[in-house]
Amino acid sequence: MTVKVINQSNNPLPQYQTVHSAGLDLMAFISEPITLKPLQRALIPTGLYIELPPGYEAQIRPRSGLAFKNGISIVNAPGTIDADYRGEIKVLLVNLSDQDFTIENGLRIAQMIVSKYERITWESVSELTETERGTGGYGSTGVK
Numbered sequence: 001m002t003v004k005v006i007n008q009s010n011n012p013l014p015q016y017q018t019v020h021s022a023g024l025d026l027m028a029f030i031s032e033p034i035t036l037k038p039l040q041r042a043l044i045p046t047g048l049y050i051e052l053p054p055g056y057e058a059q060i061r062p063r064s065g066l067a068f069k070n071g072i073s074i075v076n077a078p079g080t081i082d083a084d085y086r087g088e089i090k091v092l093l094v095n096l097s098d099q100d101f102t103i104e105n106g107l108r109i110a111q112m113i114v115s116k117y118e119r120i121t122w123e124s125v126s127e128l129t130e131t132e133r134g135t136g137g138y139g140s141t142g143v144k
């Protein structure tokens with residue numbers, strides 16, 4: 001599937017890093033480095049504008065390497081890019097470590113996964129079909 005994209009950044013288009021990678025790595029598009037103090041968050045621009053076909057969304061997810069090594073995550077993970085959104089893709093990073101973290105232009109800050117979604121219509125009813133699970137949840141099946 002091809003997706004229309006406008007790249008207003010000075011970085012290359014996001015790429016899949018291996019043949020079967022699900023995510024395209026998104027790069028920060030910033031004129032000056034941004035330093036996140038512990039627990040600080042910032043909306044980081046990418047310079048990218050996309051046009052997803054109806055029925056598709058894009059999810060903005062953290063990168064595990066940045067998360068493990070530097071405590072960098074995404075506040076609203078996974079972020080949702082709607083098919084009708086025409087604005088710039090931005091990434092809401094947060095520094096969950098106890099040390100400053102500096103983001104430079106071109107740093108791969110997140111990954112974007114394009115997925116199909118369903119839209120529903122409601123059927124209002126007074127009872128739901130019975131199941132073995134019923135209302136059990138939150139550990140109802142035990143730990144081991």
Ligand SMILES: O=c1ccn([C@H]2C[C@H](O)[C@@H](COP(=O)(O)OP(=O)(O)OP(=O)(O)O)O2)c(=O)[nH]1
Pocket residue numbers: 060076079080081082083085088089090091092
């Ligand atoms: O990480 C994100 C999340 C969202 N968006 C853009 C694309 C998305 O289509 C739009 C709205 O996102 P969302 O629905 O999550 O935010 P909202 O707070 O509900 O805003 P709105 O009232 O505009 O829907 O913002 C991003 O660029 N990055």
Ligand SMILES: [Mg+2]
Pocket residue numbers: none
């Ligand atoms: Mg919304």
